[in-house]
Amino acid sequence: MKFKNLAVVAALLLGPSLTHAATIFSDNFDSYVPDQLNWVPPGISGWTITGGTVDLHGAGGGYDVLPGNGSYVDLDGSSFASGLFLNNVNLTGGTTYLLSFDLSGSQRGIHTDTVQVSFGSTTASYLLNSTDPFSTFTLNFTPGSDGSYSLSYLNAGGDNRGAFLDNVSVSSVPGPVSNVPEPETYTMILAGLAMMGLVARRRKAGTA
Ligand SMILES: [Ca+2]
Ligand SMILES: [Ca+2]
Incomplete structure (x- = not known):
């Protein structure tokens, strides 16, 4: 699930993704x-x-x-x-x-x-x-x-x-997707990423 989220975030941050053939x-x-x-x-x-x-x-x-x-x-x-x-x-x-x-x-x-x-x-x-x-x-x-x-x-x-x-x-033929996310979406995604990072760090600290 985490990997999937990261992939979506990466795709969004890298700009418009491509549709599949x-x-x-x-x-x-x-x-x-x-x-x-x-x-x-x-x-x-x-x-x-x-x-x-x-x-x-x-x-x-x-x-x-x-x-x-x-x-x-x-x-x-x-x-x-x-x-x-x-x-x-x-x-x-x-x-x-x-x-x-x-x-x-x-x-x-x-x-x-x-x-x-x-x-x-x-x-x-x-x-x-x-x-x-x-x-x-x-x-x-x-x-x-x-x-x-x-x-x-x-x-x-x-x-x-x-x-x-x-x-x-x-x-x-694959082409660019027209529905580029709104800026608020990016903010929410970044907030989510920060949360995930925090959780991961806590887990790591817990296991250490
Ligand atoms: Ca044949
Ligand atoms: Ca023939």
Whole structure:
């Protein structure tokens, strides 16, 4: 209890504390059965695929080219047309959010893959060599107002061998807390600290 009090006091005296990052969406695809060509994600996952297809591969299937990652998505399915892989998240206006995800090369030849990623109004393009292992990438987005915003992935081309996607998550970025304590609060805290010090000193004297 004493340690907890001291931590609170220290945080207050050092100035405005930081809010914690909160994850509001995450999917590592490990809960889905792998080895699904032209994957149709369950409705509850929120994922939709339009304009083409994606595949789901990974552990437990016969096509685990990136072992140790559970299941993951081949962004170029098996229909010679890459699908737009999309999900939606509810965001609060004025808050900055971080989209984090892992991309790797196709692992199946010498060609490169380009993946267009969008998060709200933020977009980015990633060029991946075939042999590239999974790497983590991030994108920031600060919506102007509350609402539902999309995050999406689109592999360029359609040769059935796309970049792989795994570990998609969205979290709020920590920011300063606006409710700074009033001066009286500091006085009370300092008085409390002095009391605690007095008690500790008395105890020490008593045990000596
Ligand atoms: Ca996975
Ligand atoms: Ca494929």
